[in-house]
Amino acid sequence: YPNPFNPFTIINYQLPIDNYVKVKVYNVLGEVVTTLVDRFETAGYKSVTFDGSNFSSGIYFVRMNTSVYSDVKKIILAK
Numbered sequence: 715y716p717n718p719f720n721p722f723t724i725i726n727y728q729l730p731i732d733n734y735v736k737v738k739v740y741n742v743l744g745e746v747v748t749t750l751v752d753r754f755e756t757a758g759y760k761s762v763t764f765d766g767s768n769f770s771s772g773i774y775f776v777r778m779n780t781s782v783y784s785d786v787k788k789i790i791l792a793k
Contacts, residue, residue: 718790721767725750725776725787729757733780737762739789740775747774766791 716723725737737751747769750762764776771793777786 718792719764719766720792721765723764723766723789724761725764725778726759726761727778727785728759729755729780731782732756733782735760736777736779738777739764740777742773742775750776751778764789766793 727735727737729735733755735751735753735755736749738746739748739750741747748764750764766774769791771791774789774791775786776789778784
């Protein structure tokens with residue numbers, strides 16, 4: 715949240731168990747524009763901030779992957 719955002723948004727997620735986590739942001743072409751998280755994390759509620767200052771306005775996708783879960787959310791950067 716917020717969504718749409720300018721230029722920062724907070725991505726919240728929960729890990730039910732300790733796990734290796736990857737959170738990446740993709741453009742509409744499916745290209746990775748940044749990696750926000752790429753590490754082992756303990757279980758619990760987590761958040762990471764995406765700074766869109768250096769990116770163009772538009773639609774982006776945030777993908778979170780663990781060994782047991784994957785999810786994609788659409789975010790909109792409106793400058």
